[in-house]
Amino acid sequence: xxxxxxxxxxxxxxxxxxxxxxxxxxxxxxxxxxxxxxxxxxxxxxxxxxxxxxxxxxxxxxxxxxxxxxxxxxxxxxxxxxxxxxxxxxxxxxxxxxxxxxxxxxxxxxxxxxxxxxxxxxxxxxxxxxxxxxxxxxxxxxxxxxxxxxxxxxxxxxxxxxxxxxxxxxxxxxx
Numbered sequence: 001x002x003x004x005x006x007x008x009x010x011x012x013x014x015x016x017x018x019x020x021x022x023x024x025x026x027x028x029x030x031x032x033x034x035x036x037x038x039x040x041x042x043x044x045x046x047x048x049x050x051x052x053x054x055x056x057x058x059x060x061x062x063x064x065x066x067x068x069x070x071x072x073x074x075x076x077x078x079x080x081x082x083x084x085x086x087x088x089x090x091x092x093x094x095x096x097x098x099x100x101x102x103x104x105x106x107x108x109x110x111x112x113x114x115x116x117x118x119x120x121x122x123x124x125x126x127x128x129x130x131x132x133x134x135x136x137x138x139x140x141x142x143x144x145x146x147x148x149x150x151x152x153x154x155x156x157x158x159x160x161x162x163x164x165x166x167x168x169x170x171x172x173x174x175x
Contacts, residue, residue: 039067048162052084063119084118086152091115130169
């Protein structure tokens with residue numbers, strides 16, 4: 001059924017301004033609390049300690065990083081905590097002239113999905129690539145750096161807060 005005319009009397013801005021309708025104004029005192037959950041809380045705590053941790057699914061054998069309490073392939077709860085190395089390969093990447101807060105950048109950044117050494121393919125971590133010289137940038141722009149080995153560069157322990165940004169970036173390493 002298509003409605004051509006809605007019942008009732010439409011309000012105009014003048015009705016509100018001239019107080020022909022009842023209005024009220026208040027500022028809600030909303031307080032928010034958010035729980036990261038069991039898996040991500042542990043992941044963030046380990047990041048603060050300079051370690052990467054995942055969860056293992058005993059049914060399919062996958063190690064999930066960031067950890068999840070269930071395997072989205074098997075629909076089975078994961079079974080154990082597993083530490084993984086902070087090194088891997090670039091699975092895919094993008095060159096961006098926008099910062100994380102959508103501001104224009106003069107120099108591009110490389111954002112990549114990194115397949116960690118101890119995890120199966122397609123279980124990647126999204127992060128920045130750093131320590132790429134201007135001379136190497138054209139090779140990245142031509143798409144020649146898929147599969148390049150990278151290692152995490154961590155903030156000093158006293159600067160870590162339990163965030164993915166405790167890893168400053170991932171740097172390409174020679175094999």
